Amino acid sequence: MEDNRFMKVDKVKKSQLPVEVSWYGGKDYLIQDMLGLYASEVIYLKQFTSDAFELMQKATNKIIAENQLSYLGIPEFFHQTIKYSWENKEDNPFLIGRFDFSGGIDRLPARMIEFNADTCTMLPETITWQATQLKQLPVMREQHNQLRADLIDTLRKIRKNINFDDAFFLASSFGYQEDVINCNAVISSAIEAGFNGFYTDIKHVEFSEEDGIFYELGPGEFQPVDVWFKIVPWDWMFNEEPKLAKILARIIELKKCVVLNPPYTSIWQNKKFLAYIQEHFPNHIFAETFLSPTGLTSYVEKPIYGRIGENIKIVGEKNASSKGEYAQQEKIYQKYYPLATDNRGEYYQGGMFYSQVPSAINFRVQEHPIIGEDSEFISHFIL
Template sequence: MQRVHFTPRNNWQSRCEEVGFTFHSIDGRYWDESVAYQFSLEQIETLEAATEDLHQRYLETVDWVIRGGHFEPFALPSQAIELIRDSWQRREPCLYGRFDFSWNGQGQPKLLEYNADTPTGLLEASVVQWHWLNDQRPEADQFNALHEKLIARWRQIGQGTVHFAAIDGHEEDTGNALYMLDVANQAGLDVRYLPIESIGHDPFSGRFVDLDDQPIRHCFKLYPWEWLFQDEFGQHIASSGVRFQEPAWKLLMASKAMLPLLWQRYPDHPNLLPASFKDDLPGAYVRKPLYSREGENILIVDGDRRLESPGPSQGPFIYQGFAPLAEVDGNHAVLGSWVIGDQAAGLGIREDASPITRDSSRFVPHYFID
């Protein structure tokens, strides 16, 4: 795994915008093609195997939690628990997720967390960096079957009209939702975009409706489940008949409460870090809220060093062994390995000057050589 310098394409902005990637320069520099990471085929196969193995471990642990009623660590309201049980028993299908790994290409990747409900960075990881590869390193390859696998997955799980909802005015979320709408459309589905603030509720039918008062039956939402349960209309979810993507049971996977449970069930797994619900880990550790995003409220304790990120997220917390990110010239890289359905499907890399990856961290492309 090498960090290689490149000369950015003269037309890189227009190349990005051609595929709907309009937010390439958020915070000054988000998409960064002045560097890229080079892997070997063996390294990509190692990452792919770890991704699919951990996804299965997560599924097994979700089943154990639901069958045994082990919901206490997740600090969820009863309404959420019932929805999770129902969606799991109905075998509502999942669509996608992203594992975040710490890895420098040697030994085994170490899991930091699983973004299983509302992962972003999808457009960049799929078509944007694929175009970069074809322009800059056409003789190389890339761990990237995201576009094709998303189309195939939507053909498997899509039903009728699918609404795609994201927060109005949030360019990154809207861009990710519209890309997902596009691949569903390519899969042959009837698709409609709807700002999540524009979703209405019909008290007579009990249905959620769009701006044309048409009932919403299948909805892709780029909006976390734990936020839905806090919203005023959250009380109507169970009776609305909407099939959400992702399903409610993915909230368990998205919670960092899964990390100590996985460590309890699979101790010494090569891709897992020690994790606990108590501050009792030896050595350096990271404290994380059960529910947080974009590196919010993370605390790293490494000897005398304490590094903390701000944010609105509160406890309860979990504690996880500290696995430093790969670092080159002061740039810390986290590897985001994507899952479509149950299959590993691609890689996206974020870089930051800080060991804590945030929403302002840069996205950089990758390639591999056989």
């Protein structure tokens, strides 16, 4: 990419950072420059994402209708829950996910490389930091960033289906600070949509098969929850905490609480599903994905439920690898498509949030071709 795509932005002092992203102050994460995208690239990426989501829905219909969830390695006891949530999407709506893609700018072909559909992050920097930087530009520009508005719209639709004057929205995670601030971004949207919004770590949440989900207000005082948003992976639950997964399955089937994101997103989060799509719906949207590297000259090896760029290996045109906690997981093999690079040789991986529609673009930057924990976030504007 040429340097004329980038624009310098006045540095925001740590003390002046919006509270939503203040945790990142002092960290080498929020880049001061902004990346310019052509309007044609934005239009293309929005349509590309819509096509990707439509294709995932078609493939989901097929894999569920043909009872093939075992192909993904999902435990059999959770199959019915996934099927129920998919067949009753009005009661189990999808809130938000993030497609990650290679290329898509600078005349590079775009390919979706995964869908973070269950527990996506990067919400506060996408919603708040991008908007903050846009206002700092010396000339008025636009960006594709309607994520907060789309979240509020989706949550308002959920709120209308709850027949209580006071509807309670709880967000939970394992308690890592980055997850907490992502939960807070969703809580803020939920409050705007008409909910009473709260956060507590999952260890403080009470789950009852017959009565639903509660959190403790004080000693012996519990508040029923109408909507529970979690940054807690379904695959962790049904593999590591099957008792909790079974309780939640019962809660969902009895309509005691809306759980976001719903169980069927465990299909989309599973990278093996991309191999299923490749087999049954050959396309030019997703990077070609297989269960073996046979026949691939340049490919990327990934664990099926891996996250944050861990345990990835690039072989062929580039050679690189990363360590992590997912080494024992089953692997998939994707045809290698290059990421966009700048004149310094740094790599740019794009993301498109999806909440009913393609809602916001973001980019991460790293010197290493595997985008992971050490990546930086760069905002965009439309040239």
